[in-house]
Amino acid sequence: DVKVTQSSRYLVKRTGEKVFLECVQDMDHENMFWYRQDPGLGLRLIYFSYDVKMKEKGDIPEGYSVSREKKERFSLILESASTNQTSMYLCASLAGAYPSYEQYFGPGTRLTVT
Amino acid sequence: EDKVVQSPLSLVVHEGDTVTLNCSYEVTNFRSLLWYKQEKKAPTFLFMLTSSGIEKKSGRLSSILDKKELFSILNITATQTGDSAIYLCAVANSNSGYALNFGKGTSLLVTP
Numbered sequence: 395d396v397k398v399t400q401s402s403r404y405l406v407k408r409t410g411e412k413v414f415l416e417c418v419q420d421m422d423h424e425n426m427f428w429y430r431q432d433p434g435l436g437l438r439l440i441y442f443s444y445d446v447k448m449k450e451k452g453d454i455p456e457g458y459s460v461s462r463e464k465k466e467r468f469s470l471i472l473e474s475a476s477t478n479q480t481s482m483y484l485c486a487s488l489a490g491a492y493p494s495y496e497q498y499f500g501p502g503t504r505l506t507v508t
Numbered sequence: 509e510d511k512v513v514q515s516p517l518s519l520v521v522h523e524g525d526t527v528t529l530n531c532s533y534e535v536t537n538f539r540s541l542l543w544y545k546q547e548k549k550a551p552t553f554l555f556m557l558t559s560s561g562i563e564k565k566s567g568r569l570s571s572i573l574d575k576k577e578l579f580s581i582l583n584i585t586a587t588q589t590g591d592s593a594i595y596l597c598a599v600a601n602s603n604s605g606y607a608l609n610f611g612k613g614t615s616l617l618v619t620p
Contacts, residue, residue: 439607452607497553
């Protein structure tokens, strides 16, 4: 069974703080993704990575950066948290063996920025 | 710009009813359409559809894709309260590697 874990289920941070969200997968997957989920807006892709040290911007990368130093770990960084980054953050991974596009999701981190 | 549109956005039904959830898309270089179920946690995979007209079935859930009309439906028969969830539709295209483009979801509530 594929397991994707995220470092925190709930997180409360102050405006201006630097925030790290960690995601780890245990299946040697090449592709990893960060989404945020907001009511009425669905899941929106922030960044993804198809290999160690490789990253691609998604639809809403502004205000975020990522790091992939090891294959199993993909970190999302909020350089200076703002209240409009209050959201549910979901990490996902995918083996990348075409034709499968099935992504496996972590449990999510609900981040509140005050 | 690629678009994935789900309808309805929310739905309330009684146990035992049959529901149909819709997903239409406009994407370049379509590869596959996926359905996920999300309760109060991580989305879980239901189906992946790549070919038109071939129904995928799992218990009371089934789904089919129409690549000519650019839509998919997800059917749930004999609904149960445990079917209450957000149902997400996502589309993969060849432009974005393995990234998925999600719709906004349909929130289904099944009442006893």
